Amino acid sequence: MEKDFGLTTREAAAYRDIAEGRPVHPDLVARLTDLGLLGHVGSELVPLDPRVAAQRLLAAHRATLEQALREVSYLPALEALSQHYAPSQFYGGPASKLLQSKEAMNAEIGMALDETTRELLTAQPGQPEDRDPEVQREGIERARRLLERGVAVRSIYTAAALEHEPTVEYVDLILEGGAEVRVAHDLPPRMVLTGSTLFIDNVVVADEDPNAGWCVTDIAAVSFARTVYEAYWARAVPWETARAALRDAVTSTRQRYILRGLAKGGTQATIAAQLEVSEREVRRDLEDLRARLALPSTNALLYWWATAPDHGIP
Incomplete structure (x- = not known):
C-alpha cells in the first residue's frame, strides 16, 4: 500500500x-x-x-x-505519431473551433499557412472590395512565399473581380509567380483550405462578430470541402481566358448575372434582392442592353442570350 x-x-x-x-x-x-x-x-x-x-x-x-x-x-514523441495515425481514421481529432474576430481568424490562417507544405485553396464569392495598399502588398508577398516553398496556390473569384482593378493587379502578380486563378458566376461559400485545415464563415453561432469564422480539422469535413472545391474549380474559367473574352463582351458583369437569373426562371425582383440593388436598376440594365442590341423585348433578349458568345463569360 x-x-x-x-x-x-x-x-x-x-x-x-x-x-x-x-x-x-x-x-x-x-x-x-x-x-x-x-x-x-x-x-x-x-x-x-x-x-x-x-x-x-x-x-x-x-x-x-x-x-x-x-x-x-x-x-x-508518441503524440507526434498522430500525423501517421490521423489520415487512416474516420475521426481525426477535435473537429472545429470558433474564431470570434477577424484578428483571430487571420492569426489562425497565418499559422496554418506557415505549416502547410501542400496547398492553399480559396473561394471568394463576395463582391471585391478595395483593400488598403499595404494589406494588398502583404497578400502578394504571402502568396509569393508560399509559391517559392512549392505550395500550390489556387483561387476562384466571382466575375465581378474581372473588372475590379485592385483585384486584377493582385491576380496578375500572383499568376506571374505560378498561382492558378479561375473565375465563375456560381461559387461555393467562402472558404480557405490549407492542407488538412479548413476555414469557413460562421454559420453556427448567432450574434457573433460578422468577421468570426470556424477552423475545421475533422478529416471527413475537410475532405468533403476539398471535393466540393474541385467540382467548382472544374466548372470555372481560367482567369486569362475570362479577361480575354471580357475585351469583346457586349454585356457587363451585372447584366450577365441578371440574364442568367431570368433564364433560370427568376424574377427581376428576386434578382435585384440578390444583387442588393433596386428593381429599377435591374430594369435599366436590361433596357440598356436591349437598346445596344436593338431588341424589342426582354424575351427577345433572353433568346439572344441563349446562344450569345457572352454566355460563356463568367
Whole structure:
C-alpha cells in the first residue's frame, strides 16, 4: 500500500509537542514513527531530524520517480505519431473551433499557412472590395512565399473581380509567380483550405462578430470541402481566358448575372434582392442592353442570350 506523506495539523502539532517534551496520543506516535520522524533512545521517545527522514523517503522512491520522468519524456514523441495515425481514421481529432474576430481568424490562417507544405485553396464569392495598399502588398508577398516553398496556390473569384482593378493587379502578380486563378458566376461559400485545415464563415453561432469564422480539422469535413472545391474549380474559367473574352463582351458583369437569373426562371425582383440593388436598376440594365442590341423585348433578349458568345463569360 502506498504511503501518504502529507501531515495533518494534529500530526504536525504532535511532532512539535514531542520535540518540546510534552506527551502525545499513541496513535499519532505510530504515524510519525512510520514516517521516520520519531525514534526511541532506550525507553525515551525522541524527535528525529525531518530532513534526514525526507531524504530517506526520497531515496526509497527515487527509482520510481526516475522511471516516471523517463516515461513522461516519451510523450511528445508518441503524440507526434498522430500525423501517421490521423489520415487512416474516420475521426481525426477535435473537429472545429470558433474564431470570434477577424484578428483571430487571420492569426489562425497565418499559422496554418506557415505549416502547410501542400496547398492553399480559396473561394471568394463576395463582391471585391478595395483593400488598403499595404494589406494588398502583404497578400502578394504571402502568396509569393508560399509559391517559392512549392505550395500550390489556387483561387476562384466571382466575375465581378474581372473588372475590379485592385483585384486584377493582385491576380496578375500572383499568376506571374505560378498561382492558378479561375473565375465563375456560381461559387461555393467562402472558404480557405490549407492542407488538412479548413476555414469557413460562421454559420453556427448567432450574434457573433460578422468577421468570426470556424477552423475545421475533422478529416471527413475537410475532405468533403476539398471535393466540393474541385467540382467548382472544374466548372470555372481560367482567369486569362475570362479577361480575354471580357475585351469583346457586349454585356457587363451585372447584366450577365441578371440574364442568367431570368433564364433560370427568376424574377427581376428576386434578382435585384440578390444583387442588393433596386428593381429599377435591374430594369435599366436590361433596357440598356436591349437598346445596344436593338431588341424589342426582354424575351427577345433572353433568346439572344441563349446562344450569345457572352454566355460563356463568367
